[in-house]
Amino acid sequence: MMTKYLAKGYLWLLLILLYSPILIIMIFSFTEAKVLGNWTGFSTKLYTSLFSGGVRHSLVSALWNTFTIAMIAATVSTLLGTMAAIGIYNLRTRTRQAVGFVNSIPMLNPDIITGVSLFLLFISLGISQGFVTVVLAHITFCTPYVVLSVMPRLKYMNQNVYEAALDLGATPFQALRKVILPEIRPGMISGFILAFTLSIDDFAVTIFTIGNEGLETLSTYIYADARKGGLTPELRPLSTIIFVTVLVLLIIINKRAEKANANKRT
Amino acid sequence: MSRSISTFLGKRRNWTIPYLLFLAIFVVLPLVLIVFYAFTDAEGNFSLVHFRKFMIHPEAVNTFAYSVGIAIITTLACILLGYPAAWILSQSRFNTSRTMVVLFILPMWVNILIRTLATVALFDFLHFPLGEGALIFGMIYNFLPFMIYPIYNTLQKMDRSLIEAAQDLGATPFQVFVRTVFPLSMPGVISGIMMVFMPTISTFAIAELLTMNNIKLFGTTIQENINNGMWNYGATLSFIMLILIGITGLFNQEEDNASNEGGLL
Numbered sequence: 393m394m395t396k397y398l399a400k401g402y403l404w405l406l407l408i409l410l411y412s413p414i415l416i417i418m419i420f421s422f423t424e425a426k427v428l429g430n431w432t433g434f435s436t437k438l439y440t441s442l443f444s445g446g447v448r449h450s451l452v453s454a455l456w457n458t459f460t461i462a463m464i465a466a467t468v469s470t471l472l473g474t475m476a477a478i479g480i481y482n483l484r485t486r487t488r489q490a491v492g493f494v495n496s497i498p499m500l501n502p503d504i505i506t507g508v509s510l511f512l513l514f515i516s517l518g519i520s521q522g523f524v525t526v527v528l529a530h531i532t533f534c535t536p537y538v539v540l541s542v543m544p545r546l547k548y549m550n551q552n553v554y555e556a557a558l559d560l561g562a563t564p565f566q567a568l569r570k571v572i573l574p575e576i577r578p579g580m581i582s583g584f585i586l587a588f589t590l591s592i593d594d595f596a597v598t599i600f601t602i603g604n605e606g607l608e609t610l611s612t613y614i615y616a617d618a619r620k621g622g623l624t625p626e627l628r629p630l631s632t633i634i635f636v637t638v639l640v641l642l643i644i645i646n647k648r649a650e651k652a653n654a655n656k657r658t
Numbered sequence: 659m660s661r662s663i664s665t666f667l668g669k670r671r672n673w674t675i676p677y678l679l680f681l682a683i684f685v686v687l688p689l690v691l692i693v694f695y696a697f698t699d700a701e702g703n704f705s706l707v708h709f710r711k712f713m714i715h716p717e718a719v720n721t722f723a724y725s726v727g728i729a730i731i732t733t734l735a736c737i738l739l740g741y742p743a744a745w746i747l748s749q750s751r752f753n754t755s756r757t758m759v760v761l762f763i764l765p766m767w768v769n770i771l772i773r774t775l776a777t778v779a780l781f782d783f784l785h786f787p788l789g790e791g792a793l794i795f796g797m798i799y800n801f802l803p804f805m806i807y808p809i810y811n812t813l814q815k816m817d818r819s820l821i822e823a824a825q826d827l828g829a830t831p832f833q834v835f836v837r838t839v840f841p842l843s844m845p846g847v848i849s850g851i852m853m854v855f856m857p858t859i860s861t862f863a864i865a866e867l868l869t870m871n872n873i874k875l876f877g878t879t880i881q882e883n884i885n886n887g888m889w890n891y892g893a894t895l896s897f898i899m900l901i902l903i904g905i906t907g908l909f910n911q912e913e914d915n916a917s918n919e920g921g922l923l
Contacts, residue, residue: 396751399746400746402742402746403743403746403747403758406762406802407758407761409799410762410765410799410802410803411761411765412780413773413776413777413779413780413799414765414768414772414776416776416779416780416783417775417776420779428779428782428783472676472680473677475673475676475677476673476676476677476678478670478673479670479671479672479673479674479675479677480674481670482671482673483671491674491678494685494686497685497689498685500852500903500907501903502856502857502859502860502877502899502903503857503860504860504862504877504880504881504896505689505692505860505896505899505900505903506688508692508884508893508896509688509689509692510688511884512688512691512695512889512893513683513684513687513688513691515889528684531680532680532685535677535680539677564670589767592769593767593768593769593770595769595771595863596862599881600881600884610769611771614769614771614772614775615771615863618775618867619866627775631772631775631776634768634769635768638764638767638768639764642760642764642767643760646756646760
């Protein structure tokens with residue numbers, strides 16, 4: 393009994409330690425004080441000034457860029473990754489392992505290596521860096537995760553259904569649309585959400601591929617701001633919003649995974 | 659024409675081809691370019707001048723050694739703190755909920771800059787001085803979840819009957835842990851080391867924020883060189899890092915298959 397309390401206590405202590413920074417930020421996002429740690433009464437002024445156009449225009453445009461890049465990158469990686477997963481699934485074992493290995497490289501490489509290598513690619517090809525290069529870079533590190541979230545779905549699928557559809561006169565495309573796609577759709581959606589989160593989150597790869605034409609994403613904006621001398625007060629509500637968004641997205645993915653597991657068991 | 663396209667697509671293994679092309683251009687070629695730039699001078703001739711520069715340049719070597727040191731401390735601390743947590747989470751007798759697990763791995767997905775700025779804010783709030791101590795604490799904060807998750811994963815998939823067998827054969831709880839549980843969880847520990855050690859060396863911006871620009875880690879050296887147009891030297895430093903990844907990767911062969919299954923989080 394004693395060990396049980398000790399064990400739980402240890403977990404809670406670690407959680408409190410892990411979450412205390414973000415909790416402090418959250419709490420102090422509801423006060424106006426310039427310096428973090430001064431409580432000058434409850435206020436949502438930082439939230440309103442965060443989004444009141446003119447003053448912080450660059451921040452709003454950085455948010456918009458982050459969102460558009462994530463949308464495009466997640467959509468393309470979902471399509472590319474799903475197609476690839478279906479293909480890889482039908483490869484012979486040896487080839488499948490080889491492709492799987494290359495697919496895992498972007499996941500194993502530290503961000504900085506991915507960033508530097510893509511930077512060298514773009515300058516070698518003489519491509520000027522900006523929106524397009526950031527999107528391409530994000531597709532590069534997002535797609536492997538889509539492939540990995542679609543693959544298990546294909547594995548658990550009953551292959552005979554596809555063959556049956558073909559025997560009953562469906563063209564391969566009809567069979568794909570009516571049989572395979574409905575089966576793997578949950579994997580595609582999870583892959584999309586995952587890619588979206590990864591893209592929004594990225595800093596290291598973005599900074600190497602964003603060029604210097606004034607394009608800013610949220611991460612590069614925060615980076616520039618932090619270099620100028622610490623926390624702009626508005627970054628507190630912003631961090632809070634991002635944290636809550638990521639939290640919600642992850643809970644959704646997780647609930648989906650749990651439901652899928654439950655279905656598998658029955 | 660359209661007929662040949664549809665027969666081409668009719669073979670589903672051909673569906674891999676667009677992605678293979680993409681991987682060739684955006685994953686393989688860029689890595690080849692790192693090697694190419696690392697071994698050439700500004701005119702594109704083969705040369706080892708940048709490796710020599712790294713060797714005789716005390717600042718770069720010192721930063722490298724210092725980063726490895728910080729990374730070792732961070733990794734050890736993460737194992738010491740993270741292993742017990744992963745073990746408790748994996749034991750059904752403590753009936754920890756699934757939500758608890760999610761809470762532990764959630765910080766993995768929060769922007770590292772935001773996490774670091776929050777940590778800096780916390781230290782400010784507690785009047786904890788920024789510097790080496792803050793750097794190590796901050797790194798542990800940032801990377802602890804990356805240690806807990808893989809260890810938790812292997813512990814959870816472990817065959818319980820092996821532990822029972824050890825107990826039946828008269829092992830004390832301590833012996834069970836040292837002789838059975840820990841060796842079986844090694845793949846998780848190793849992949850945790852991969853996920854903590856390399857990123858600690860290679861992060862940039864993080865160390866500066868935690869030390870008020872007083873301490874630089876290796877990642878920052880790479881980024882500064884690339885930023886200042888020293889592409890070849892930056893590539894050389896990246897190449898040194900790739901070698902390090904290759905070496906750690908050799909220990910990490912078995913882990914891949916295990917981590918590719920199951921839930922996403």
